[in-house]
Amino acid sequence: MKRKVTLKQIARELDVSISTVSKALRNSKEISEDTREKVQAFAKLYNYRPNNIALSLKNRKTKTIGIIIPEIVHHFFSKVIRGIELVANKRGYNVIVGLSNESFSKEVINMEMLANGSIDGFILSISKETLLQQDYHHFTETISQGMPIVMFDRVVNEVLCDKVIVDDLKGSKKAVNTLIEKGCKTIAIITTKDYVSVGKLRTQGYLEALNENDIKALGSLILKVDDKLVSEDHLDVLEKDIETLFESNKDIDGIFAVNELYAITAMKVARKLGLNIPEDVQVIGFTDGVLSKHATPSLTTVSQHAQQMGEQSAELLINNLEIEEDEDYYQTVVIETEIIERESTK
Amino acid sequence: MKRKVTLKQIARELDVSISTVSKALRNSKEISEDTREKVQAFAKLYNYRPNNIALSLKNRKTKTIGIIIPEIVHHFFSKVIRGIELVANKRGYNVIVGLSNESFSKEVINMEMLANGSIDGFILSISKETLLQQDYHHFTETISQGMPIVMFDRVVNEVLCDKVIVDDLKGSKKAVNTLIEKGCKTIAIITTKDYVSVGKLRTQGYLEALNENDIKALGSLILKVDDKLVSEDHLDVLEKDIETLFESNKDIDGIFAVNELYAITAMKVARKLGLNIPEDVQVIGFTDGVLSKHATPSLTTVSQHAQQMGEQSAELLINNLEIEEDEDYYQTVVIETEIIERESTK
DNA sequence: TGTCAACACGAAAACGTTTGCGTTGCCTTT
DNA sequence: AAAGGCAACGCAAACGTTTTCGTGTTGACA
Numbered sequence: 001m002k003r004k005v006t007l008k009q010i011a012r013e014l015d016v017s018i019s020t021v022s023k024a025l026r027n028s029k030e031i032s033e034d035t036r037e038k039v040q041a042f043a044k045l046y047n048y049r050p051n052n053i054a055l056s057l058k059n060r061k062t063k064t065i066g067i068i069i070p071e072i073v074h075h076f077f078s079k080v081i082r083g084i085e086l087v088a089n090k091r092g093y094n095v096i097v098g099l100s101n102e103s104f105s106k107e108v109i110n111m112e113m114l115a116n117g118s119i120d121g122f123i124l125s126i127s128k129e130t131l132l133q134q135d136y137h138h139f140t141e142t143i144s145q146g147m148p149i150v151m152f153d154r155v156v157n158e159v160l161c162d163k164v165i166v167d168d169l170k171g172s173k174k175a176v177n178t179l180i181e182k183g184c185k186t187i188a189i190i191t192t193k194d195y196v197s198v199g200k201l202r203t204q205g206y207l208e209a210l211n212e213n214d215i216k217a218l219g220s221l222i223l224k225v226d227d228k229l230v231s232e233d234h235l236d237v238l239e240k241d242i243e244t245l246f247e248s249n250k251d252i253d254g255i256f257a258v259n260e261l262y263a264i265t266a267m268k269v270a271r272k273l274g275l276n277i278p279e280d281v282q283v284i285g286f287t288d289g290v291l292s293k294h295a296t297p298s299l300t301t302v303s304q305h306a307q308q309m310g311e312q313s314a315e316l317l318i319n320n321l322e323i324e325e326d327e328d329y330y331q332t333v334v335i336e337t338e339i340i341e342r343e344s345t346k
Numbered sequence: 347m348k349r350k351v352t353l354k355q356i357a358r359e360l361d362v363s364i365s366t367v368s369k370a371l372r373n374s375k376e377i378s379e380d381t382r383e384k385v386q387a388f389a390k391l392y393n394y395r396p397n398n399i400a401l402s403l404k405n406r407k408t409k410t411i412g413i414i415i416p417e418i419v420h421h422f423f424s425k426v427i428r429g430i431e432l433v434a435n436k437r438g439y440n441v442i443v444g445l446s447n448e449s450f451s452k453e454v455i456n457m458e459m460l461a462n463g464s465i466d467g468f469i470l471s472i473s474k475e476t477l478l479q480q481d482y483h484h485f486t487e488t489i490s491q492g493m494p495i496v497m498f499d500r501v502v503n504e505v506l507c508d509k510v511i512v513d514d515l516k517g518s519k520k521a522v523n524t525l526i527e528k529g530c531k532t533i534a535i536i537t538t539k540d541y542v543s544v545g546k547l548r549t550q551g552y553l554e555a556l557n558e559n560d561i562k563a564l565g566s567l568i569l570k571v572d573d574k575l576v577s578e579d580h581l582d583v584l585e586k587d588i589e590t591l592f593e594s595n596k597d598i599d600g601i602f603a604v605n606e607l608y609a610i611t612a613m614k615v616a617r618k619l620g621l622n623i624p625e626d627v628q629v630i631g632f633t634d635g636v637l638s639k640h641a642t643p644s645l646t647t648v649s650q651h652a653q654q655m656g657e658q659s660a661e662l663l664i665n666n667l668e669i670e671e672d673e674d675y676y677q678t679v680v681i682e683t684e685i686i687e688r689e690s691t692k
Numbered sequence: 693t694g695t696c697a698a699c700a701c702g703a704a705a706a707c708g709t710t711t712g713c714g715t716t717g718c719c720t721t722t
Numbered sequence: 723a724a725a726g727g728c729a730a731c732g733c734a735a736a737c738g739t740t741t742t743c744g745t746g747t748t749g750a751c752a
Contacts, residue, residue, distance in 0.1 A: 004462075004491055006708060017732045022710060032730060047487075052463040053402045054708035057737045062399065064442065064464075072428050075636075078419045085418070085445050094459060096410065096442040099431050113440060116350075117398040117738090118410075141393075145350055264640050271642070290421075294610050294637055296617070352738060363702045368740060378700060400738035403707045463708090 005046040014042060056117075064094040065317055066119035068110055070102045070127045070154075075260075075289035076306045077125070080152065083310020084123055091318050093120075104129040108138045120321050121148040123313045126156060132195050134158075150317045152309050154197060155332075162316045163332040164309050168198050171302045171337030172205030173212075175256050175284045178300075178339055180213050182346050184254030184282055188221040188245060190262040196227075202258045202286060220249060225262065235265065242269045254282050260289045263299055267344065283344040297343035305335050351392040360388060402463075410440040411663055412465035414456055416448045416473045416500075421606075421635035422652045423471070426498065429656020430469055437664050439466075450475040454484045466667050467494040469659045472502060478541050480504075496663045498655050500543060501678075508662045509678040510655050514544050517648045517683030518551030519558075521602050521630045524646075524685055526559050528692050530600030530628055534567040534591060536608040542573075548604045548632060566595060571608065581611065588615045600628050606635045609645055613690065629690040643689035651681050 011018045016035065024031045024039035025048070031039075042048075056062040065088055069077045081097065088095050096119060098110035107127045114122070122142065130136070131154065139159045143149055152164040179187050189206045192199035203222070210217045223245050225238060242265060246252060255270075257263035263285030267277055275281050277297055285292055285301045292299035312333050357364045362381065370377045370385035371394070377385075388394075402408040411434055415423045427443065434441050442465060444456035453473045460468070468488065476482070477500065485505045489495055498510040525533050535552045538545035549568070556563045569591050571584060588611060592598060601616075603609035609631030613623055621627050623643055631638055631647045638645035658679050 002491060007710095008708075018709085019711075019733075020731060023731090026710085028711095030730065035730080049458070049462040051403075051708050053399060053408065054463070054737090055710090056399045057397075057403050057707090057739095058709050060737065072424045072431070073421065074424075075419065078424045081443075082418050082445065085443070089444075089456075094442055094444070094464065096440055097427075097431070098435075098440070099428065110435075112395070116395045117400070118440065145348060261640070268642055290635075290637060291640055294607070294641070296614055296642065354738075364739085365703080365741080366701060369701090372740085376700065381700080397738050400707090401740085403709095403737090404739050404741095406707065 004051070005043075005048050006051065007048075010039065010042055010046070010048065014039060061120050061321075062118060063092060064096055064119050065314070066111075066114040066122050066124075067095055067097045068100055068107060068114075068122060068124035069097070070100050070125060072097070072099055075291075076153075076287055076304065079306035080125075080310035080313070083307035083312075084314045085310075086307075087311050087314040088318070091314075093314075093318065100127040100130075102128045104133055104135065111138055111142060115142055115145070115147060119147075121150070121317045123150045123152065123310075123317055125152050126154040128196060131156070131197065148317060148320045150313045150320075152313045153304075156197070160328075160330055162313075162320065162330050164313045164316065164335065165332065166304045166309065166335045166337055168201035168337075169205040169208070171304075172202040172256065172258070172286065173209040174337065174339055175286070175302050176206050176209035177213070178341075178345065179254040179256060179282055179284060180209070180215070182254075182282055185215075186221070186249065186251045187215075187254035187256060188223065188249065188252050190223045190225065190242065190245075190255065190257040190266060192227050192258060193224055199258055206256055218249075221245075221252070238262070238265055239269055242266050243273070246270065246273055246275075252281060255284070257283065257285045260285050260287050260291045260299070260301070263301070263344075264291050264295055267295070267297070267299070278344050278346045282346060284339075288340055292340075292342070295344075300342045300345040301340050303338045303340050305338070309335050350397070351389075351394050352397065353394075356385065356388055356392070356394065360385060407466050407667075408464060409438060410442055410465050411660070412457075412460040412468050412470075413441055413443045414446055414453060414460075414468060414470035415443070416446050416471060418443070418445055421637075422499075422633055422650065425652035426471075426656035426659070429653035429658075430660045431656075432653075433657050433660040434664070437660075439660075439664060446473040446476075448474045450479055450481065457484055457488060461488055461491070461493060465493075467496070467663045469496045469498065469656075469663055471498050472500040474542060477502070477543065494663060494666045496659045496666075498659045499650075502543070506674075506676055508659075508666065508676050510659045510662065510681065511678065512650045512655065512681045512683055514547035514683075515551040515554070517632065517650070518548040518602065518604070519555040520683065520685055521632070521648050522552050522555035523559070524687075524691065525600040525602060525628055525630060526555070526561070528600075528628055531561075532567070532595065532597045533561075533600035533602060534569065534595065534598050536569045536571065536588065536591075536601065536603040536612060538573050538604060539570055545604055552602055564595075567591075567598070584608070584611055585615055588612050589619070592616065592619055592621075598627060601630070603629065603631045606631050606633050606637045606645070606647070609647070609690075610637050610641055613641070613643070613645070624690055624692045628692060630685075634686055638686075638688070641690075646688045646691040647686050649684045649686050651684070655681050 007018050007021045011021045021039050024036045085095050100107035107130055136159050149161040155163045155165055191203045194200045207217050255266045257266055263283055267283055270281050285299050288301045288303040292301045353364050353367045357367045367385050370382045431441050446453035453476055482505050495507040501509045501511055537549045540546040553563050601612045603612055609629055613629055616627050631645050634647045634649040638647045
């Protein structure tokens with residue numbers, strides 16, 4: 001087990017100074033060709049690689065970016081990570097991930113662990129609990145210490161930083177409009193409670209779409225699911241709620257669900273009630289996850305281009321890191337959504 | 347934008363030496379109570395946090411572990427990561443992830459990026475290309491340089507290190523036995539080409555189960571899918587193959603698929619051919635992903651306990667890191683599989 | 693009054709780099 | 723022969739810590 005070789009060891013072995021070795025390896029013309037070759041040969045032989053930590057300390061930058069997300073076992077987030085990793089690697093950066101598990105305190109802890117020199121900047125999506133408590137001091141403090149943050153998807157106006165979001169409102173309008181075009185008269189929405197900003201926006205898009213088409217929005221057609229309970233009952237409760245929705249609104253012929261799971265579950269319940277998809281009820285979901293693609297019938301969805309979001313976030317952050325301290329100019333990039341038509345619509 | 351405060355700045359401000367500040371903060375009794383309080387108050391005020399990079403350099407350990415996986419947009423791998431992250435954080439470690447994207451060269455590059463001081467050890471699952479080329483020098487070299495590796499799921503005998511695997515053979519035997527118990531007489535398997543070790547093992551388990559039940563294995567019932575092509579056609583090809591399988595073996599009443607997607611696709615094709623599940627054909631898959639749970643009918647699977655694998659891997663690695671250089675004793679932990687019965691079996 | 697221990701603190705090395713600048717020795721130039 | 727120039731290298735600082743080993747100042751004690 002040979003330890004990693006350092007400049008010092010090479011220097012001692014070759015009887016020159018450390019600086020000479022360093023310069024020789026970087027092809028400085030201060031060093032004679034003789035010594036340069038000698039040093040480089042030796043370095044190659046012993047497979048010398050500069051120690052990253054030492055470099056980080058010297059350069060005051062680590063060339064790694066920190067990601068904090070609420071959950072990794074989630075198609076959307078892992079796709080975002082893939083996007084981030086893609087451009088990060090291309091530009092010579094590493095990524096280190098922290099999971100908040102939707103908890104405020106874990107988010108704070110994780111950020112503190114990373115903010116002390118381990119990384120150059122953050123890319124993150126806010127946890128539900130933080131959203132609920134509306135306590136954003138850890139973000140603003142980090143930023144004020146000179147560490148840039150890029151937020152994606154779950155963002156918040158109170159914090160000034162670069163942001164990458166999908167146009168939830170427009171996306172859901174598109175979805176509902178699609179349902180209307182395909183002949184739906186009575187469209188229900190299955191959404192989340194309002195404190196999740198994306199849920200709120202998507203609901204709003206639904207309402208606006210109805211409004212613009214002169215369809216009256218009915219409270220009974222709006223199902224707001226409380227997704228705070230993560231337990232197994234969650235699904236059962238969800239199914240019951242949806243069943244009630246269908247039964248108290250017999251004329252529903254279109255469903256817009258703000259995520260994949262709700263959509264799939266809606267289809268399941270509909271089928272159980274003897275309704276055919278898409279003949280009797282058409283369904284559109286949000287997020288193009290793996291479920292939508294492989295469900296039967298496959299689900300028409302509003303695609304969020306998760307990987308692209310990740311790529312954009314990384315570009316934004318790295319540009320920020322490598323540009324000379326510009327005048328605190330923050331931008332918000334909007335990723336367009338796209339309807340992917342599959343079998344759950346006519 | 348105030349830069350992060352350092353020991354040196356505190357020292358200058360309070361007109362004491364750096365060492366005094368350091369000692370005061372660590373509550374050394376060398377320092378008088380007066381100075382201690384003064385320093386600590388100042389540090390708190392300016393929110394002093396020791397610089398991680400400097401600590402890493404000094405201690406020659408980074409307290410972060412590197413993960414290299416073939417793909418992150420994958421339920422199994424992201425669940426493993428969650429497990430790793432869980433115990434890593436609990437024990438004061440961070441995780442930094444690299445994606446090989448199933449490519450040999452990216453695996454090598456990624457490992458080299460991290461091996462130069464950024465991390466203390468690796469947890470990884472080998473890429474398909476590496477498995478195919480059987481070139482493991484980057485693993486052995488890393489290990490011989492004193493950096494421990496824990497491999498999970500996709501492991502290889504040629505490399506000596508800690509390993510965490512699932513009992514693929516036993517797991518698939520269990521699956522096939524379950525099918526037999528439930529009355530299946532003609533069981534087909536949908537598997538991968540043999541170079542993916544887990545595919546090979548699972549096929550072997552299938553054969554052994556049949557053998558032990560005195561059922562003759564038929565080559566025509568074994569479908570080996572070439573999953574090298576990742577393209578969209580993949581699915582089409584798969585469907586065609588499965589359709590052929592069903593049509594040339596009309597009496598198939600049980601399907602064992604080595605992964606979720608194959609199983610779901612098999613169900614889809616079966617239904618298209620007018621077969622009912624589980625009445626006419628029963629299906630069991632491997633891996634309990636999100637598809638299995640939410641498919642209709644939901645899929646009976648062999649659960650691999652991915653999160654537990656991650657936890658075990660992390661425990662193994664960290665123990666290795668924190669124990670005094672023991673005598674190169676490597677262990678292989680086997681995670682038991684478990685059949686999760688759902689609607690695709692009787 | 694001289695000695696010694698205890699106390700409170702500072703200097704410096706170390707971790708592994710990079711780099712500006714100083715220092716040799718030798719050759720050229722006038 | 724003296725001065726200047728250049729090639730080739732070493733010194734030392736810096737990044738931010740921790741820690742060992744001084745060192746100076748007390749006070750107590752003989």
